[in-house]
Amino acid sequence: MSGADRRQHLRTAMSATIRLVHDELGEFTFSTADVSDGGLFIIVGDQAFEPAIGDLVTVQVQGMPVPAPILDMKVVRRTDDGLGLRFELDPAQEGAS
Template identity: 60%
Template sequence: MDSDDRREHSRTAMNAAVKVSHETQGEFVFSTRDVSDGGVFIVVEDAPFTPALGDEVSVQVQGLPVPAPILKMLVVRETNDGFGLQFKESAECQ
């Protein structure tokens, strides 16, 4: 592992549609780039979605035969094309 890589969990590439709800910015549907035991990375591109680090969002996988659970997540990383979200339960356990 690279000494600059602080990831606790291995990532797996995964492209899925997820609905992301933010208290003040509303609802959006984004694609995921990868997922891990700790969270997920969403690709935002040009969408007007600009949460602050530490903001809570609700995330639900779309396109399944039954409604997926809605999970609470925290915005923990920002890049030029998206955001890293951490499962809230994982953040509270640290």
């Protein structure tokens, strides 16, 4: 890995609507910009959502034919456009295939 790009996973452009819940800041609806095996990037736009790096949130993709799973994620990066979120694995599921 060179320069400032420390990404471990290939990003794939993907626009999806997600519901994000933060324990203290509430519930929000955002669009994704990309997704990878490690997480996703959400476009925050002009919404008043300013979590701290390291905060935990839950995320669920909306508009699916059946309810999508609710995933635990951690805020790991902030840019002018939005936030990078990393999937947080349940210790019971790590190593399971």
